[in-house]
Amino acid sequence: MAVAKGAGGHDIPEIIDLLFTALRAAERQRPPVTSMTAVHLNAPDIDPAEVEYFENLAHRWWDEQGPFWPLHRLNAFRVGYIREQLCAAFERDPTAERPFEGLRILDIGCGGGILSESVARLGADVTGTEITEKNVRVADIHAQWGGLDIDYRLATVDDLAAAGERFDAVLNMEVVEHVEHLPDFLADCAKVVRPGGVMVVATINRTPVAWLMAIIGAERILRWLPKGTHHYRKLVKPTELVDGLGPDYRVIQRTGVRVNPFNRAFSLTGYMGVNYMMVFRRGDAS
Numbered sequence: 001m002a003v004a005k006g007a008g009g010h011d012i013p014e015i016i017d018l019l020f021t022a023l024r025a026a027e028r029q030r031p032p033v034t035s036m037t038a039v040h041l042n043a044p045d046i047d048p049a050e051v052e053y054f055e056n057l058a059h060r061w062w063d064e065q066g067p068f069w070p071l072h073r074l075n076a077f078r079v080g081y082i083r084e085q086l087c088a089a090f091e092r093d094p095t096a097e098r099p100f101e102g103l104r105i106l107d108i109g110c111g112g113g114i115l116s117e118s119v120a121r122l123g124a125d126v127t128g129t130e131i132t133e134k135n136v137r138v139a140d141i142h143a144q145w146g147g148l149d150i151d152y153r154l155a156t157v158d159d160l161a162a163a164g165e166r167f168d169a170v171l172n173m174e175v176v177e178h179v180e181h182l183p184d185f186l187a188d189c190a191k192v193v194r195p196g197g198v199m200v201v202a203t204i205n206r207t208p209v210a211w212l213m214a215i216i217g218a219e220r221i222l223r224w225l226p227k228g229t230h231h232y233r234k235l236v237k238p239t240e241l242v243d244g245l246g247p248d249y250r251v252i253q254r255t256g257v258r259v260n261p262f263n264r265a266f267s268l269t270g271y272m273g274v275n276y277m278m279v280f281r282r283g284d285a286s
């Protein structure tokens with residue numbers, strides 16, 4: 001059987017072994033990132049079941065054949081969209097090699113850093129935050145391997161808001177459908193975009209079609225995602241994003257995202273009843 005080759009010509013299982021070895025070495029040599037996990041398990045926007053779910057999968061983030069393969073495929077697609085939208089918003093040349101040079105970008109709920117790394121390679125000064133300590137460690141080690149300087153933190157968005165942190169752009173991708181108390185979470189997210197800045201949100205709509213496609217189809221029939229990845233009650237309607245971010249924000253772009261079940265290719269669509277992305281701009285005056 002052919003074994004997929006990854007970076008540097010290593011076999012994928014070999015890369016995973018190397019990652020484990022690096023993780024163990026890092027455990028021994030580096031001080032803990034922080035010990036805030038237990039504290040943040042009690043933060044109102046965090047669902048402890050989600051923390052447990054993502055903790056258990058954390059070592060698989062960079063296994064492109066593993067449980068996060070859909071995110072790896074989606075990432076290759078969404079980075080093009082983010083590049084186009086941020087270049088339009090900040091009047092950058094989308095054909096430039098590093099069009100995000102000088103932009104301070106926050107990746108909320110960055111997981112193992114799949115998106116943070118892509119955006120850093122486009123020149124951005126990236127901060128990635130997580131509520132799951134193992135995710136931060138995996139993301140940090142992987143970025144070091146790739147020679148990328150990314151500021152990963154174990155922190156809630158509430159922590160950043162309270163510290164007065166502000167970003168040119170905030171990426172809130174595939175996270176809002178995992179949080180508790182969405183209005184509180186969005187109110188905090190709204191505070192960390194600088195006036196005139198942009199937030200990109202990607203999530204799954206709460207519709208019967210989304211239930212059929214994203215939960216029954218993707219988790220039970222095709223088994224693209226582990227069972228229990230998404231819960232219908234936590235899916236998010238576009239109007240809930242608009243209401244949660246409040247009157248300082250206006251929608252500057254919105255699109256549906258569709259995946260072809262046969263070749264697993266992603267594309268944009270006008271239909272927003274399942275996966276969708278929205279780009280918001282914060283007013284200058286706030």
Ligand SMILES: C[S@@+](CC[C@H](N)C(=O)[O-])C[C@H]1O[C@@H](n2cnc3c(N)ncnc32)[C@H](O)[C@@H]1O
Nearest residue numbers: 045046054109110111114132173174175178179
């Ligand atoms: C499906 S993953 C998406 C990861 C990354 N944003 C991406 O798109 O590649 C969802 C992530 O959201 C994080 N998460 C869950 N609840 C959160 C919360 N209340 N605040 C911040 N992150 C959260 C999880 O730990 C997990 O890493």
